[in-house]
Amino acid sequence: MSSYSSSARFDEARRVAIFGGTHGNEMSGVTLVNLWVKNGSEIQRKMVDTKPFITNPRAVEKCTRYVDTDLNRAFTPENLSALGEGDLPYEVQRAQEINRIFGPKGSPEAYDVIFDLHNTTSNMGCTLILESSKDYFNLQMMNYIKKAIDPASCLVLLNEHPLLKYSTSRSVAKHPVGLEVGPQPQGVLRSNIFEAMRVILKHALDFIELFNEGVEFPTCTVEVFRVLERIDYPRDANGNIIAMVHPNLQDGDWEPLNPGDPMFLTFDGKTLHYQGSGTIYPTFINEAAYYEKQQAFVTTRRETLVASAIRKA
Amino acid sequence: MSVLISLYLEQSNSGTNRTTYVMECVSLPPLSNFAICGGTHGNELTGVYILREMQKHNVEKVGSVSITTVLSNPRAVDACRRYTDRDLNRCFTDDLLSSPITESTPYELRRAQELNAHLGPKGSEEAVDLLCDMHNTTSNMGLCIIFNSADWLILHICKYLQSKITSMPVRALQMDLPLSEAFSVDSLGKHGFSFEIGPQPHGVLRADVFNTMKEAVDLTIEWLQQFNSGRTFEGGEVEAYTRWKTVHYPRDPTTDEITAAIHPQLQDNDFKLLQPGDPIFLSLSGETVKHEGDALYPVFVNECAYYEQKIAYHLTQKSTLTLPSINVKKD
Numbered sequence: 042m043s044s045y046s047s048s049a050r051f052d053e054a055r056r057v058a059i060f061g062g063t064h065g066n067e068m069s070g071v072t073l074v075n076l077w078v079k080n081g082s083e084i085q086r087k088m089v090d091t092k093p094f095i096t097n098p099r100a101v102e103k104c105t106r107y108v109d110t111d112l113n114r115a116f117t118p119e120n121l122s123a124l125g126e127g128d129l130p131y132e133v134q135r136a137q138e139i140n141r142i143f144g145p146k147g148s149p150e151a152y153d154v155i156f157d158l159h160n161t162t163s164n165m166g167c168t169l170i171l172e173s174s175k176d177y178f179n180l181q182m183m184n185y186i187k188k189a190i191d192p193a194s195c196l197v198l199l200n201e202h203p204l205l206k207y208s209t210s211r212s213v214a215k216h217p218v219g220l221e222v223g224p225q226p227q228g229v230l231r232s233n234i235f236e237a238m239r240v241i242l243k244h245a246l247d248f249i250e251l252f253n254e255g256v257e258f259p260t261c262t263v264e265v266f267r268v269l270e271r272i273d274y275p276r277d278a279n280g281n282i283i284a285m286v287h288p289n290l291q292d293g294d295w296e297p298l299n300p301g302d303p304m305f306l307t308f309d310g311k312t313l314h315y316q317g318s319g320t321i322y323p324t325f326i327n328e329a330a331y332y333e334k335q336q337a338f339v340t341t342r343r344e345t346l347v348a349s350a351i352r353k354a
Numbered sequence: 355m356s357v358l359i360s361l362y363l364e365q366s367n368s369g370t371n372r373t374t375y376v377m378e379c380v381s382l383p384p385l386s387n388f389a390i391c392g393g394t395h396g397n398e399l400t401g402v403y404i405l406r407e408m409q410k411h412n413v414e415k416v417g418s419v420s421i422t423t424v425l426s427n428p429r430a431v432d433a434c435r436r437y438t439d440r441d442l443n444r445c446f447t448d449d450l451l452s453s454p455i456t457e458s459t460p461y462e463l464r465r466a467q468e469l470n471a472h473l474g475p476k477g478s479e480e481a482v483d484l485l486c487d488m489h490n491t492t493s494n495m496g497l498c499i500i501f502n503s504a505d506w507l508i509l510h511i512c513k514y515l516q517s518k519i520t521s522m523p524v525r526a527l528q529m530d531l532p533l534s535e536a537f538s539v540d541s542l543g544k545h546g547f548s549f550e551i552g553p554q555p556h557g558v559l560r561a562d563v564f565n566t567m568k569e570a571v572d573l574t575i576e577w578l579q580q581f582n583s584g585r586t587f588e589g590g591e592v593e594a595y596t597r598w599k600t601v602h603y604p605r606d607p608t609t610d611e612i613t614a615a616i617h618p619q620l621q622d623n624d625f626k627l628l629q630p631g632d633p634i635f636l637s638l639s640g641e642t643v644k645h646e647g648d649a650l651y652p653v654f655v656n657e658c659a660y661y662e663q664k665i666a667y668h669l670t671q672k673s674t675l676t677l678p679s680i681n682v683k684k685d
Contacts (some may be wrong), residue, residue: 073612076638104661105435147649162555226492226555228658232615232636281406306561308407329557332434 050354051178052251054153054216057091058143059084059242061158063210065111067099067237070220071159084242086250089213096139096210098133098208098244103353104228106330107132108186113157116208121146136210144213148267155214156245158238161223162329163338164292167195167237170219172212174201179216180348182248182257189244193237196295198264198324198341204211205339219244226290227329257352266295273335275305286311286327286337294324298340305337377589377678380506384582384682385483385545389422389473390571391601392488394443394539395659396430396494397556401488402568407568411645416575418582422482425468426539434557436659440521443487446541448534451476466539474542477533484575485543486566489504491552493667494622496523497566501547502536504594506529508547509677510587511592514577520613521566522551526594527670553622556658586681595625595651595670603666604635604643605613615658624655627668635666 046179061074067224077093095101097112109130120133121140130253143152148171167190168181183197198204198221211217220241225234226266252258290298298304299318306315315321320342325331370685379510390408392401410424411502415421425431427442427546439460445451450463451470475483497519501508512526527550537683540546549570554563581587612636620628628634650669654660657667 071640072615162558224555226658227557228661229492229555229656230612231617232618232621235615235638282403282559285559285564286563286567291560291562308403308564310664317582327558327560329555332557 048257048352050178051097051252052153052291053088053353054178054249055088055090055253056154057089057249058152058155058214059091059093059158060096060210061093062095062097062101063310064159065097065102066104066106066159067160067225067349068167068228068230069160069222069235070237071101072230073158073239073242074089078254084246086125086246086253088253090250091246093142093279097132097135108226109133112136113209114157114207116140116146116210116212121207137203139210140213141308146196150256152214153187154216154249156179156218156220157209157211158235158241159219159221160225160227160234161221161325162226163294163324164224164327165196165221165294165324166223166239167193167217168194168196168223168324169241170221171197171199172201172206172209172217172219174199174265174267174346177218177259177348177351178252179218179281179344180263181252181261181351182216182218182245185248185258186244186263189247190240192241195241197263197265198268199344200268201344202268202270206270207269218264252351252353257350259281260343260350261348262303265346266324266346267341267344269321269340271336272304272323273342274332274337275307281308282332284311290323290338291327294326295322296336297321298323366668373604373659375413378678379586379589379679379681381681381683382507384418385507386418386582387420387422387483388575388578389424389428389482389485389543390488391424391426391485391539393428393431394487395436395441395489395556395675396432397434398488398490398554399434399552399559400490400554400563402431403559403564403569404488404571417573417579418576419575421575422473424469424473426467426487427462434485438555442466443489443539444537444590446470446474446476446539447537450537453545464604469539470542475620476542482543483545484545484578485540487538487540487546487548488569488571489548489550490554490556490563491550491654492658493624494553495550495624495653496525496552497570498525498527498548498550498653500527500529500532502529502538502541504675505547506546506677506680507581509592509594509675510680511547511577511593513590514587515570516574516592518573519566521562521569521570523625526592528594528596528673529598530596535560552657559573572634574624579678581682584682584684586679589677589679591679592675594673595653596673597671598653599650599669601652601666601669602664603661604637605664610664612661612664614641614643617642620652620667622655623669624653625651628652
C-alpha cells in the first residue's frame with residue numbers, strides 16, 4: 042500500500058503529440074495521423090492538447106523510409122545545433138524544426154509525451170519501446186496499456202544501451218514512447234495492424250487523462266526486454282550477405298534463442314548456430330530497414346522493472 | 355509446332371458437360387537456351403540472391419541447356435527500390451520496345467531495349483528459347499507461375515512443378531494478352547513465364563521463400579534436360595486462373611486518397627473464392643464494403659506495389675486447361 046508521500050510526482054501531461062510517418066513507408070502511423078489531422082475527435086481527452094503530426098512529409102509522399110538520412114536517428118545534439126539551413130540533409134532540417142515545435146529537447150518547454158508510430162516487417166506483434174528504465178510515468182502507462190488490452194499482448198522493449206541507443210524523433214519529449222507494430226511490409230496497410238495500433242493509443246490517452254485527473258497509480262512491476270546486442274548477417278569480404286535468417290528463427294521474435302539453436306542458413310543450405318553463452322530473446326528479426334544498418338536481429342534479456350507509485354504534482 | 359494434330363477443349367468449372375478429346379502427342383523443338391532473370395524489381399530480393407548464387411557458382415550450362423543469368427534492373431537493385439524512373443516490367447510492349455531513345459528517355463525504357471537486344475528480339479527466331487523472371491509479392495500467393503499465353507511447354511512445366519513442390523501451393527496464372535501488348539520481361543523469350551512467390555515484404559529475404567524459388571528454378575532446369583533428352587511428358591489437366599479484372603481501393607472523391615484497407619477476412623486469402631456479400635474493404639471509419647457480382651478468385655490481395663495505381667487486388671476465374679503429351683522433336 043502506498044501513501045501519498047511515497048508517490049513519485051510528475052507534472053500533468055498537458056501537451057501530447059502523436060508522430061506518424063517518421064519513416065514514410067510505415068503505413069499504420071501515416072494513415073492514423075492523417076485521419077486524426079482531418080478529424081481529431083477520437084484522440085481528444087479532457088485537459089490534454091493532443092497534436093497528431095506527420096514528421097517526415099517528403100518521405101511519406103515518396104512512400105520511402107527517408108529522403109537523405111534516417112529521421113529516427115537524426116536527433117543528435119550535433120544535428121540539432123548544426124548550422125547551414127538549406128544545405129543540411131532534409132531530415133536534419135526536419136529534426137531541427139521538430140525540435141523547435143515540440144522541444145527543445147531536454148528543456149522544461151518540451152512536450153510532455155510523444156508517441157511515435159512505427160511498423161516493422163518483423164513478427165513483433167505490438168511492442169512499446171522505452172528509452173529509460175527510470176521513467177516511471179512511462180512504465181506506469183505501459184503497465185496500464187498491457188492490462189487494458191489483456192488477453193491481447195503488448196511487450197515492452199527497453200533500449201537503454203549506451204552504444205545501441207539512438208536519437209529518436211520522440212526523444213524530444215520528456216516522456217518518449219515508441220510504438221512498433223508488425224509484421225507489416227513497408228508500403229502496405231494491414232487492417233489488423235492498423236486497428237491494433239489504434240487501440241493501444243486509445244488506452245495510452247485514457248491513461249494520460251486519468252493521470253491528469255489526479256488518479257494515483259500504485260507501484261507496479263513491468264516485464265521488459267532489455268536490448269543487449271545487435272547481430273549482423275554473416276558477410277563475405279565485400280560486405281555481401283552470405284546467409285539468411287534461419288527458418289527456425291524467422292518469425293520467432295520474443296521466443297527464447299538458446300546456445301546451439303539454428304540462427305542463419307547459408308545459400309547452399311548450411312546451418313549456422315547461435316554461439317552465445319546463454320539464452321536470449323531475439324527481436325527485430327529480419328527487419329527490412331536494418332539490412333543497411335548491419336542488423337539481422339537484436340538480442341534482449343528479460344527483466345522485471347519496478348515503477349514507483351505515481352501521481353500528478 | 356508439330357504437324358501432328360492436337361485437339362483440346364478449354365472449359366470452365368461451372369459444371370457444364372465436359373467432353374474429353376483424345377490428344378495426340380505433340381513434338382516440339384528442343385530448348386537449348388534458358389535465360390533466368392532477377393531484380394526486375396530491385397526490392398524483390400529472392401531473385402536477386404538466386405542470381406547471385408548462380409553467378410557465384412558459374413552456372414552456365416547444365417547438360418543440354420545453356421543458362422544465361424540476367425540482373426534485369428541493376429540500378430533499382432542497388433537502390434533496393436522497385437524501379438528508378440518507371441516500372442521495368444511494364445516496358446516490353448512492342449510500342450515501347452520500338453520507341454526512339456533520346457537523352458530524356460527514362461532509364462527503364464532504355465534498359466528494356468537493351469534486354470530486348472540481349473535476350474530477344476521479342477517475337478523473333480533469335481530470341482531465347484525459354485525465359486523465366488523471378489518476382490516476389492507481399493500478397494499471400496504461395497508460388498505462382500504467371501504466363502501470357504498458355505503454351506504446352508509452360509503448362510507442362512507448371513504440371514511438373516505442381517507434382518514436385520510441397521513447401522507451398524503452386525498455381526498457374528494466365529494473362530492472355532496479344533503478344534504485341536505483352537508488357538513484361540518474360541515476353542522476350544519464345545516461351546516465357548514468371549515465378550511470383552509471396553508473401554514476402556519488399557526489401558526482405560526470407561529463407562523459406564528463397565529455398566522454394568531455388569527448388570522451382572532447379573526443377574525447371576531438370577525438366578528442360580529431361581525434355582531435351584527425349585522423355586515424353588504425359589498429358590493431363592492444369593487449372594489456371596485467368597481473365598483478370600482489377601478492383602481498386604475506395605477513394606476520397608476530392609483528394610483521391612485511399613479511404614479503406616483490405617478487410618481482415620479478405621487479407622491473406624488469395625485464391626479463396628470470393629462470394630457476393632463477402633467483406634472486401636474495411637473503411638478507416640469502420641464501415642464494411644462487400645463484394646458484389648460473380649463469385650471469383652482474388653489474387654494479388656494487398657500487394658504493396660499496386661498502391662501507386664490504387665489497385666487493391668485482381669479477380670480471376672478458374673479454368674481447366676487440357677494438355678497433350680509432349681516430347682522433343684527428333685531430327
